[in-house]
Amino acid sequence: MSTQAQPVLEATTAETREISGAEVLLRGLLAEGVDTIFGYPGGAILPIYDALYDFKEELNHVLVRHEQGGIHAGQGYARASGKVGVVFATSGPGATNLITGLADAQIDSTPLVCITGQVFAHLLGSDAFQETDVINITAPVTKWNYQITEASEIPGILAKAFYIARSGRPGPVLIDITKNAQLDKIPFAGYEPCTHIRSYRPAPVVRPQAVTQAADLINQAQRPLVLWGQGVVLGAAEREFRAFIEKSGIPAAWTILGAGVLPADHPLNVGMLGMHGNYGPNVLTNECDVLIAIGMRFDDRVTGRLDKYARQAQVIHLDIDPSEIDKNVATTVAVWGDCKQTLPMLTRQVAERTHTAWRQRFAEFQAEEVDVVIREALFPTSAELTMGEVVQQLNELTQGEAILVTDVGQHQMVTCRYARLNESRRHITSGGLGTMGFALPAAIGAKFGQPERTVVAIIGDGGVQMTIQELGTLMQTGIAVKIIVLNNQFLGMVRQWQELFSERRYSFVDIQSPDYVTVARGYRIEGQSVSDRAALGPALQAMLAHPGSYMLEVMVAQEQNIFPMVPQGCSVSEIRLK
Amino acid sequence: MERQEFNITAYTENHIGLLNRIAIIFSRRKINIESLNTSPSEIEGIHRFNIVINETEEVVRKICRQIEKQVEVLKVYYNTNDEVIWQEMALYKVPTDIIAERALVERLLRENGARAVVIRKDYTVFETTGHRQETDNLIRVLEPFGLIEFVRSARIAIIKASDGFHLKLNEFEETQPSDEVIENEYLNDRDGVFAM
Numbered sequence: 001m002s003t004q005a006q007p008v009l010e011a012t013t014a015e016t017r018e019i020s021g022a023e024v025l026l027r028g029l030l031a032e033g034v035d036t037i038f039g040y041p042g043g044a045i046l047p048i049y050d051a052l053y054d055f056k057e058e059l060n061h062v063l064v065r066h067e068q069g070g071i072h073a074g075q076g077y078a079r080a081s082g083k084v085g086v087v088f089a090t091s092g093p094g095a096t097n098l099i100t101g102l103a104d105a106q107i108d109s110t111p112l113v114c115i116t117g118q119v120f121a122h123l124l125g126s127d128a129f130q131e132t133d134v135i136n137i138t139a140p141v142t143k144w145n146y147q148i149t150e151a152s153e154i155p156g157i158l159a160k161a162f163y164i165a166r167s168g169r170p171g172p173v174l175i176d177i178t179k180n181a182q183l184d185k186i187p188f189a190g191y192e193p194c195t196h197i198r199s200y201r202p203a204p205v206v207r208p209q210a211v212t213q214a215a216d217l218i219n220q221a222q223r224p225l226v227l228w229g230q231g232v233v234l235g236a237a238e239r240e241f242r243a244f245i246e247k248s249g250i251p252a253a254w255t256i257l258g259a260g261v262l263p264a265d266h267p268l269n270v271g272m273l274g275m276h277g278n279y280g281p282n283v284l285t286n287e288c289d290v291l292i293a294i295g296m297r298f299d300d301r302v303t304g305r306l307d308k309y310a311r312q313a314q315v316i317h318l319d320i321d322p323s324e325i326d327k328n329v330a331t332t333v334a335v336w337g338d339c340k341q342t343l344p345m346l347t348r349q350v351a352e353r354t355h356t357a358w359r360q361r362f363a364e365f366q367a368e369e370v371d372v373v374i375r376e377a378l379f380p381t382s383a384e385l386t387m388g389e390v391v392q393q394l395n396e397l398t399q400g401e402a403i404l405v406t407d408v409g410q411h412q413m414v415t416c417r418y419a420r421l422n423e424s425r426r427h428i429t430s431g432g433l434g435t436m437g438f439a440l441p442a443a444i445g446a447k448f449g450q451p452e453r454t455v456v457a458i459i460g461d462g463g464v465q466m467t468i469q470e471l472g473t474l475m476q477t478g479i480a481v482k483i484i485v486l487n488n489q490f491l492g493m494v495r496q497w498q499e500l501f502s503e504r505r506y507s508f509v510d511i512q513s514p515d516y517v518t519v520a521r522g523y524r525i526e527g528q529s530v531s532d533r534a535a536l537g538p539a540l541q542a543m544l545a546h547p548g549s550y551m552l553e554v555m556v557a558q559e560q561n562i563f564p565m566v567p568q569g570c571s572v573s574e575i576r577l578k
Numbered sequence: 579m580e581r582q583e584f585n586i587t588a589y590t591e592n593h594i595g596l597l598n599r600i601a602i603i604f605s606r607r608k609i610n611i612e613s614l615n616t617s618p619s620e621i622e623g624i625h626r627f628n629i630v631i632n633e634t635e636e637v638v639r640k641i642c643r644q645i646e647k648q649v650e651v652l653k654v655y656y657n658t659n660d661e662v663i664w665q666e667m668a669l670y671k672v673p674t675d676i677i678a679e680r681a682l683v684e685r686l687l688r689e690n691g692a693r694a695v696v697i698r699k700d701y702t703v704f705e706t707t708g709h710r711q712e713t714d715n716l717i718r719v720l721e722p723f724g725l726i727e728f729v730r731s732a733r734i735a736i737i738k739a740s741d742g743f744h745l746k747l748n749e750f751e752e753t754q755p756s757d758e759v760i761e762n763e764y765l766n767d768r769d770g771v772f773a774m
């Protein structure tokens with residue numbers, strides 16, 4: 001056990017009565033402000049589910065159809081709402097089904113508290129029924145985890161879990177609770193949230209001299225470029241970011257998890273970075289003189305070949321996680337800290353500039369990209385429907401107000417590229433892990449996190465079949481999630497690679513689909529399938545107007561490729577337009 | 579950059595599972611740990627890891643930040659061999675009759691800075707501490723006398739320049755103070771939240 005002072009448990013006031021560990025847990029969740037839990041029961045977590053029966057009014061438990069669906073729903077909830085997602089699973093197979101979601105949440109810095117049941121403490125290590133070593137299995141994919149073997153540990157550890165999950169760089173935390181700890185009764189008089197752990201510094205101390213150095217570099221720059229990532233969203237620093245950009249006049253490009261921080265049509269928003277990002281920001285990364293990275297981690301999908309990445313530039317890196325600084329790209333100036341705090345300091349010290357000529361370069365690249373790629377993608381002249389026009393029409397109908405949840409593949413990149421997002425937390429996708437099967441459950445979670453908003457899941461015909469059972473969750477909860485399956489009858493992104501890099505050897509990428517509309521009907525969900533242009537608009541309208549969940553299958557061109565593209569192993573300036 | 583031996587010193591909470599978390603940081607990067615020792619430090623409740631790896635400084639620096647990122651890790655330092663005083667301990671078991679009969683035991687021990695820990699009728703155990711070549715040396719010396727068993731500990735190291743971790747920890751708390759412990763907002767409306 002850690003020696004850190006545990007939150008106080010007052011044991012002996014007159015009103016104090018003894019309650020089970022399970023009930024302590026649920027009261028703790030309430031105290032943390034939890035309203036929704038995604039979960040799936042089983043023997044080892046039965047006492048908690050039993051206690052949940054009495055908390056039906058206060059705690060909304062969503063019964064998913066698979067624990068992977070549960071944790072992706074928790075992620076979608078957290079990403080849409082900015083709150084901590086909470087997930088329950090039983091021991092053994094229940095717990096191991098969480099692994100993909102934990103890895104996904106870990107790499108995308110999503111705050112989660114997962115509670116797994118565990119066999120009785122006296123059986124630990126005996127290969128008991130449904131026993132697995134959850135703590136060791138999940139260590140590499142959690143920010144923190146802990147096994148509770150006594151009821152008295154529950155409030156203190158739960159408080160730590162929430163504090164760790166949501167503070168600093170957020171992440172998934174897992175608490176494994178043995179059955180005896182859930183059952184045992186303890187005197188309980190209160191729950192105290194955790195605000196300090198001796199060995200844990202959520203954010204490093206800001207060094208003002210680094211901010212000044214950064215400002216000096218920026219003020220001398222002729223061709224500065226800002227790259228922003230999810231750190232701005234996680235730090236809730238959207239306004240601070242915008243103030244910095246607008247004063248300094250620096251063109252800014254985004255990673256896919258940073259989408260929406262600057263509205264799509266903001267004049268300083270020069271587009272998306274990375275493998276399928278925009279032409280200008282990719283090429284010009286290798287021409288800027290000062291590169292300012294804000295809350296992004298130089299993922300290899302963004303940088304391409306590192307030894308040819310922005311070698312000419314002096315690099316300023318703002319990040320809350322010191323281990324990200326210099327991890328992939330060496331910095332000239334490192335500004336440690338929460339960008340909510342550091343950005344205003346920087347803004348105060350930077351000069352007002354417009355960088356007109358430099359911004360013109362981006363506009364030229366943009367015009368070329370429109371000519372070669374974008375116009376045809378959004379307003380095709382060919383007979384076949386494109387993924388781009390679906391996204392384009394959705395933009396028009398939803399005015400950037402809907403939450404779009406994407407799966408992984410070509411449709412994901414198309415959505416990232418063409419969705420007109422005006423705010424952050426409007427696009428939820430599996431960025432770092434690239435998890436197929438993410439979108440349907442994550443969209444369910446997003447709807448619980450933002451019930452007032454329209455939630456549209458955009459999924460490939462491959463990915464939807466990975467967690468299609470969650471249609472059952474939609475049916476049972478009765479919530480409205482709009483599902484668009486972009487059916488190209490291929491595992492499209494893999495096919496694209498095989499076409500471009502393996503001489504069209506289409507090895508096991510022609511995937512067959514069921515009749516999605518019939519499947520949806522089986523779950524009492526409305527839907528239709530469209531394959532011609534005239535029907536697309538009305539179908540999208542019907543989908544959005546429908547009061548409940550809706551399944552819209554759109555048959556799109558079978559062999560379309562997503563461009564631009566930075567081929568694997570190439571530098572960002574070698575990005576191909578076709 | 580050249581690879582060389584680095585001594586990583588990590589100060590941590592004494593927490594179950596932390597050893598695994600730290601080990602994973604090395605194994606997922608395919609870095610071999612040459613030596614690992616963990617034990618309580620001079621401060622109550624704080625443990626100290628001494629880890630030796632053969633790597634470039636750049637790798638070591640990144641590794642240290644990853645270790646420090648773990649919730650239960652307070653602080654991590656790395657040092658070259660020049661910057662630390664380090665020791666390993668070794669035990670040697672040899673048959674008493676042979677060693678008594680054939681060796682000039684006294685000289686042997688003096689020359690190798692060793693001492694006898696146990697002398698029994700059937701075997702004698704010697705102990706020595708020092709750098710690798712010193713403990714290796716005694717193996718070679720004892721081999722002709724029928725060395726039965728040999729064991730060497732992990733390395734422990736102490737930083738030459740340091741004022742001790744105590745001061746550093748105080749500094750750490752001063753420069754990176756933790757948030758004030760705020761009043762428990764929930765206890766005020768306990769009846770509402772915890773009506774029982």
Ligand SMILES: Cc1ncc(C[n+]2csc(CCOP(=O)(O)OP(=O)(O)O)c2C)c(N)n1
Nearest residue numbers: 409410411434436460461462463491492493
């Ligand atoms: C769980 C998982 N398995 C495999 C992959 C590899 N993968 C990446 S994209 C892709 C194809 C996706 O096809 P589909 O869902 O039809 O979407 P499309 O690319 O056609 O839009 C595959 C198989 C993955 N990302 N995740």
